[in-house]
Amino acid sequence: MTDLPDLGAYDLPAAFGVTLRLAVYSAAGSLVWGTVLAGLRVGPVPSMRAFAAVYVTVLRNTPLTVIIVAASLGFHQTLGVTLGGETAKQAGFRLAVLGLAAYTATFVCESLRAGINSVPAGQAEAARALGMSFTQVLGLVVLPQAFRAMIAPLATVLMSLTKNTSVAAAIGVGEAALLMKEMIENESHAVFAVFAVFAFGFVCLTLPMGLLAGWVGRRVAVRR
Template sequence: MNVLLDNLGLYGSGFLTTIQLFVISAIGSLVWGTVLAAMRVSPVPILRAFGTGYVNTIRNTPLTLVFFFFAFAYPRLDIVRLDFFTLACLSLITYTAAFVCECVRSGINTVPVGQAEAARALGFGFTQTISQIVLPQAIRSVVPPLTNVQIALLKNTTIAAGFSVVEAGGIYQNLSERGYDVFVGLLWVAVGFLILVTPLTVLQRRLEKRWSVTR
């Protein structure tokens, strides 16, 4: 307990940054991943090609390389100067969105084709059909895999510690410098992540139970 009590400020600031990284990246990846899923089922060939190419490329690229690109290659493009926290969020959004896309796309495939055909018969365009008819039904069937993707995102935030973002994954470095037992410190980090993951699991079960009845 001494390791935790003596370093409450360190743990607090580290996990606060982790939560901020997770919330921003989760929202961004859900939005961008859903857009990519819509592209992959779009009737426009160039959009389908872009969505497919993006997903296949990012899913087969290690997350660390994505971080390296935003941390070292992006600044050389001299477009917009961004701090490391923002770059870390962009890295996580870019990577996680590919997995969100595949989850949402699998959900779209579970919606009967007749639903889209009926919408088109009523004069709905593709955007209206996908946003108002297909996606509301698709999301309900992919709550478990989407939750797993977000849990993986939460754990992936620890990689940001290697790119000058002080979050939970980098606590052990500070503990080592202060002479504390790093192993015990990491155990408390694990407990912290367990506490953060539990609400996501509970939310998943409640949504799954609620929407299974609605469906």
């Protein structure tokens, strides 16, 4: 019979707390930046459309680990950027949030762009006929419907983000994946039990999000 790990010797709540904070802050940043990118991709300015298209294409096809490590090595160690963090630990956390948000925003952008394309073109044309600017049409008419139509895909993106926070361990951020690595090294007799504990922890973080998104999606679904 496999021995159980000594869970009392490790601060699991603190590790999952860091994971949750990474997910929440990165989700907020990615939703804002992803919405901006989606607006640029459907906007009337060719240079802005090109910038957004290149950004999305490049970052979507770059491994997240590369982005996180590049943020740490490039911004922090080479350029000395700390994003206001007084210690290396704080700087690492904030740079991990930056990398996660920059990466996840590309998937938010593409989900929103699909939602924007699902809005009947006649609505935007009617709004423009009333004298509304592109920004007003996008913000007041198109995006509210796009968000409502894309709640389920956006929830999937944010659930993936929660699991992707484990990549932050690559730059020493003390979240759940880094603690799991430490526990595997110290509790080699109970490897599968350690895996089960952390799998259960991530399920507890992501499952409520999926259930909530399903409920909200049904409540605000756009009726065609």
